[in-house]
Amino acid sequence: MTSTTPAVEAKNLFKVFGRNASAAVERLKSGASRSDVAAKGNTAAVIDASFTVNPGEIFVIMGLSGSGKSTIIRMLNGLLEPTAGDVTVQGHSIGSASSSELRAIRQRSISMVFQHFALLPHRTVIDNAAYALEIQGVGKDERRARAMEILEKVGLGDRAEAMPDELSGGMRQRVGLARALTAGTDILLMDEAFSALDPLIRREMQEQLVELQQELGRTIIFITHDLNEAMFLGDRIAVMRDGRIVQNGTPEEILTDPANDYVAQFVQDVDRARVLTASSVMEAPAAMVPVSAGVRGALKVMRDLQSGSVLVTDGRRLIGAVTDRAVVRAVKNGNTDLRSIVRGSAAVVGPDEPLADVIERSVESPVPIAVVDESGRLLGTIPRVVLLAALGNVEPTTTEIPVIDVPMTVPVAEISETLAAVGGAADPVDTATEGGV
Numbered sequence: 001m002t003s004t005t006p007a008v009e010a011k012n013l014f015k016v017f018g019r020n021a022s023a024a025v026e027r028l029k030s031g032a033s034r035s036d037v038a039a040k041g042n043t044a045a046v047i048d049a050s051f052t053v054n055p056g057e058i059f060v061i062m063g064l065s066g067s068g069k070s071t072i073i074r075m076l077n078g079l080l081e082p083t084a085g086d087v088t089v090q091g092h093s094i095g096s097a098s099s100s101e102l103r104a105i106r107q108r109s110i111s112m113v114f115q116h117f118a119l120l121p122h123r124t125v126i127d128n129a130a131y132a133l134e135i136q137g138v139g140k141d142e143r144r145a146r147a148m149e150i151l152e153k154v155g156l157g158d159r160a161e162a163m164p165d166e167l168s169g170g171m172r173q174r175v176g177l178a179r180a181l182t183a184g185t186d187i188l189l190m191d192e193a194f195s196a197l198d199p200l201i202r203r204e205m206q207e208q209l210v211e212l213q214q215e216l217g218r219t220i221i222f223i224t225h226d227l228n229e230a231m232f233l234g235d236r237i238a239v240m241r242d243g244r245i246v247q248n249g250t251p252e253e254i255l256t257d258p259a260n261d262y263v264a265q266f267v268q269d270v271d272r273a274r275v276l277t278a279s280s281v282m283e284a285p286a287a288m289v290p291v292s293a294g295v296r297g298a299l300k301v302m303r304d305l306q307s308g309s310v311l312v313t314d315g316r317r318l319i320g321a322v323t324d325r326a327v328v329r330a331v332k333n334g335n336t337d338l339r340s341i342v343r344g345s346a347a348v349v350g351p352d353e354p355l356a357d358v359i360e361r362s363v364e365s366p367v368p369i370a371v372v373d374e375s376g377r378l379l380g381t382i383p384r385v386v387l388l389a390a391l392g393n394v395e396p397t398t399t400e401i402p403v404i405d406v407p408m409t410v411p412v413a414e415i416s417e418t419l420a421a422v423g424g425a426a427d428p429v430d431t432a433t434e435g436g437v
Helices: 021-029 034-038 069-076 099-109 125-129 131-135 140-153 169-182 199-216 227-233 251-256 261-267 291-305 324-332 355-364 384-391 412-421
Strands: 008-017 043-053 058-062 084-089 110-113 187-191 219-224 236-241 244-249 288-290 309-314 317-323 369-372 378-382
Touching (some): 008 021, 021 034, 021 043, 034 043, 043 084, 043 244, 058 069, 058 199, 058 227, 069 084, 069 219, 125 131, 125 169, 169 199, 219 227, 236 261, 244 251, 244 261, 291 324, 309 378, 317 369
Parallel strands (some): 058 236, 110 187, 187 219, 288 309
Antiparallel strands (some): 008 043, 008 084, 309 317
8 A cells, every 4th residue: 555654745944044044034934035134144045945745756846056956955864954844754854853863764765866976986886886785784795786786777787896987977877876776765865966967878867767766666856957857857846946936746737837937938948749748738529429320420520520530439439530531432332330431540649648759640640649548448639730739839729619630521512412312411319429528
């Protein structure tokens, strides 16, 4: 059973440097600004910061230099004492812990990955990775075995006996990550851990971190000033400015609903295709018909919506799509079985698929992209215009006017004549709602 206790919880954290820091906190609580307390000789590094980090998630704290993010991470592991507020780690208060209790919390619960590697230059890779276990008193054979297991996971098993100066920057950062993972703690604090790396190596490290987190289930609090990095890594992101958290939410929430102009400007250059997912832009399917409606029902929906194709469902499960040409041909031939002319739709994606992977399918698909769950149930559709609007950060006008992604290839008049020739309107079947979401 998953624990409901937060991995880390920050409650109304303040950190003020300078004399009479407590009085400065009271002024801040009364509405004083950062510059107001600075005029009195105080530096307000963190102002009333609160957040909760759930077990097993990657929580990113991001902001520009001087925003207070590194000060927060030092309060999380007790390196800095808050001027006001408290931090709890797995239910244990950092503020009320004794020195021995704080050491135990650090050994048992928290590991740190530094920006500049912080490796011991006179020790081999495996001994650096095993160092935390050595401090904990774990025997040599056991700690080296555990370190080797993690080194294999980060791709350094063949460099276990190398010295740090024999490694590239990316390899040394992998050793730092291996050291934190080998310690066996549930929580990893990572302060600008990848910022010193070249862009390609940095991307590799980001991808490897996500893979390791999914495999090992550790809780990671990651500090960065790079928004694209935050968007790629974070399950949730806290955006900081001038010591305050100005927004806390998922990458999609921050990208699509920024809390203020500062956040909006911050996210304007983000690669939206890699952040937004199919579920975040999909619409309720309009051009859709249940297979039980038959070919005449499908033809009537196409005429009413002036659409060149419709998706076909069986119950709520997507079975494919049909075009107007195929339906008109079937009606003229006396074929009433809609299933017989359905073609399997290749334009199908899952709800969590990033838009970067949807774009190519949309270009190649003659029908809107269908979004389905694991059981094949139709959740929604992504017309091409909606996809383009999402990527361009433009509000589509599809809520009032149905967007027809595929133009009709058969004139409306011919469709109406065909329906009339075979007996008028389609069968009285609820084509608009059956199989819908």
